[in-house]
Amino acid sequence: xxxxxxxxxxxxGAVYALFAVGYxxxxxxxxxxxxxxxxxxxxxxxxxxxxxxAGLPLPLAFLGAAVAGGxxxxxxxxxAFAPLRARNAGTLAPLISSIGFAIIVGALLxxxxxxxxxHFATGGLDTAPAIHLGAVxxxxxxxxxxxxxxxxxxxxxxxxxxxxLGRRIRAVAEDRVAAALLGVNLERTIAATFFIASALGGAxxxxxxxxxxxxxxxxxSPIELKGLAIIVLGGMGSVTGAVIGGFVIxxxxxxxxxxxxxxxxxxxxxxxxxxxxxxxxxxxxxKRALRQA
Amino acid sequence: MNALAxxxxxxxxxxDQIGINALLALSLSVSLQAGQLALAQAAFMGIAAYAxxxxxxxxxWPMVASIVAAVLLATLVAALLAYPVRRLRGVFLAIAxxxxxxxxxxxxxxxxxxxxxxxxxxxPQDAGTAMVYAALxxxxxxxxxxxxxxxxxxxxxxxxxxxxxxxVGVDVGMVRTFSLALGGAIAGLAGALYxxxxxxxxxxxxxxxxxxxxxxxxxxxxxxxxxGAVVGATFLSVLxxxxxxxxxxxxxxxxxxxxxxxxxxxxGLASLWRRGAVRIHV
Numbered sequence: 040x041x042x043x044x045x046x047x048x049x050x051x052g053a054v055y056a057l058f059a060v061g062y063x064x065x066x067x068x069x070x071x072x073x074x075x076x077x078x079x080x081x082x083x084x085x086x087x088x089x090x091x092x093a094g095l096p097l098p099l100a101f102l103g104a105a106v107a108g109g110x111x112x113x114x115x116x117x118x119a120f121a122p123l124r125a126r127n128a129g130t131l132a133p134l135i136s137s138i139g140f141a142i143i144v145g146a147l148l149x150x151x152x153x154x155x156x157x158h159f160a161t162g163g164l165d166t167a168p169a170i171h172l173g174a175v176x177x178x179x180x181x182x183x184x185x186x187x188x189x190x191x192x193x194x195x196x197x198x199x200x201x202x203x204l205g206r207r208i209r210a211v212a213e214d215r216v217a218a219a220l221l222g223v224n225l226e227r228t229i230a231a232t233f234f235i236a237s238a239l240g241g242a243x244x245x246x247x248x249x250x251x252x253x254x255x256x257x258x259x260s261p262i263e264l265k266g267l268a269i270i271v272l273g274g275m276g277s278v279t280g281a282v283i284g285g286f287v288i289x290x291x292x293x294x295x296x297x298x299x300x301x302x303x304x305x306x307x308x309x310x311x312x313x314x315x316x317x318x319x320x321x322x323x324x325x326k327r328a329l330r331q332a
Numbered sequence: 333m334n335a336l337a338x339x340x341x342x343x344x345x346x347x348d349q350i351g352i353n354a355l356l357a358l359s360l361s362v363s364l365q366a367g368q369l370a371l372a373q374a375a376f377m378g379i380a381a382y383a384x385x386x387x388x389x390x391x392x393w394p395m396v397a398s399i400v401a402a403v404l405l406a407t408l409v410a411a412l413l414a415y416p417v418r419r420l421r422g423v424f425l426a427i428a429x430x431x432x433x434x435x436x437x438x439x440x441x442x443x444x445x446x447x448x449x450x451x452x453x454x455x456p457q458d459a460g461t462a463m464v465y466a467a468l469x470x471x472x473x474x475x476x477x478x479x480x481x482x483x484x485x486x487x488x489x490x491x492x493x494x495x496x497x498x499x500v501g502v503d504v505g506m507v508r509t510f511s512l513a514l515g516g517a518i519a520g521l522a523g524a525l526y527x528x529x530x531x532x533x534x535x536x537x538x539x540x541x542x543x544x545x546x547x548x549x550x551x552x553x554x555x556x557x558x559x560g561a562v563v564g565a566t567f568l569s570v571l572x573x574x575x576x577x578x579x580x581x582x583x584x585x586x587x588x589x590x591x592x593x594x595x596x597x598x599x600g601l602a603s604l605w606r607r608g609a610v611r612i613h614v
Contacts, residue, residue: 070423134426146586
């Protein structure tokens with residue numbers, strides 16, 4: 040029983056972590072909270088639904104929609120953040136402009152898809168064959184979702200650690216002015232950061248849609264604030280921290296549900312977040328982690 | 333006069349809402365004036381709304397006494413919240429206070445005394461337009477009076493440079509606690525009035541969406557002055573009515589206007605006719 044719950048926590052946590060990684064990446068590089076991240080999560084899920092409905096095989100629909108999410112992220116940066124960056128606005132203005140962008144994306148989605156829940160037509164994914172392994176049971180879809188999330192996070196870690204782009208991103212996160220002086224193209228690096236962060240956030244949305252075989256306009260709202268709790272837990276700007284934070288919150292929630300505290304689980308999540316902020320504002324890993332990744 | 337009466341008959345609810353929204357925006361602007369991005373206004377509003385609802389419905393208190401007690405409770409909670417978050421600044425303070433708001437919402441969602449997710453109905457609806465605007469005028473006068481005291485200078489100093497403020501002997505902790513408590517009191521007043529001007533309240537009336545709205549009103553109006561907050565709340569409360577003819581394009585227009593104001597009028601709407609006003613960076 041406990042093993043099963045732990046496993047459920049892992050599945051939930053993998054998607055949480057994937058969402059939070061993009062959230063924290065933008066914070067680490069730009070020191071801003073991107074309140075449109077959940078809108079991109081939702082938009083990518085709808086894009087995957089459309090691509091799959093157009094007859095694309097699911098893996099291709101997934102890839103295409105994640106890329107669409109990434110492109111939407113670049114647009115978000117150009118429209119909502121770049122003009123504010125150019126005049127050195129504080130932390131307040133980007134909050135509002137990203138809320139504005141999220142409203143626009145939400146309105147466009149509602150205009151195109153209406154308010155009804157959408158389902159992936161490619162065979163009942165929620166009825167995928169179950170795998171029994173000792174005391175635990177899971178479906179092939181859950182396994183595929185878990186594997187995809189882990190693979191993407193490992194990929195991000197590799198990009199940040201071992202590629203020129205990754206070094207540039209870390210340099211900009213460390214010191215924007217110094218990085219520019221050393222010849223890093225700031226705007227291009229920031230655009231790449233937004234592409235990666237939003238493609239991952241979008242992927243999390245697609246996987247969530249697949250997991251429950253349900254895509255809705257408000258699917259982003261539960262994870263929006265939970266994502267905040269996760270990146271606080273891991274330390275704002277720390278990618279490794281966000282991954283671990285995602286799994287911790289996933290496990291905490293699964294255990295809360297298993298112990299009959301389902302109604303209270305959000306209070307527990309935000310209570311943990313509040314206590315960590317108060318006791319250890321840099322989270323469990325601190326902001327340095329992205330820069331040292 | 334007749335036209336005015338017809339207008340009021342049509343829009344009295346909107347008129348009351350504008351007054352309440354202006355109070356909410358003022359309450360956040362009090363925190364922002366002290367340089368604190370504390371986003372718990374919706375929670376303070378909810379605490380007072382529920383307190384007043386419970387006192388009037390369950391305990392049969394008279395409405396005005398309930399409102400006073402509810403405001404005191406919201407003030408106390410806000411002042412107490414200032415202590416654990418005393419070391420947090422900027423985005424970190426914002427996130428902690430958002431978390432506090434979510435906890436309040438979940439608690440309201442699960443207690444039986446608050447009616448759970450269905451909320452509470454059958455509240456006395458005696459807070460009319462006169463009472464709402466009397467409250468607004470009272471708060472505006474109080475804030476205006478406060479702005480002419482030495483304390484307002486201390487608040488401005490804390491906002492611009494905390495270290496300098498400490499250097500000249502300003503008790504930064506006290507300024508922060510006071511601003512948060514004052515903001516809590518005003519948000520509480522707005523919440524209690526909200527409870528008694530609408531037929532019912534539910535936990536989601538006081539969630540993150542409401543908080544986002546309040547923040548948007550404040551920033552779009554201009555964080556430089558309390559006037560900006562009132563302008564922003566009024567403009568954005570009326571806007572949906574003004575662009576009603578856009579039907580399906582209403583929401584998207586709303587988003588575009590937000591983006592346009594923040595990108596092209598950094599000081600908010602109020603700054604458009606008050607060029608040269610101080611800019612606040614929070």
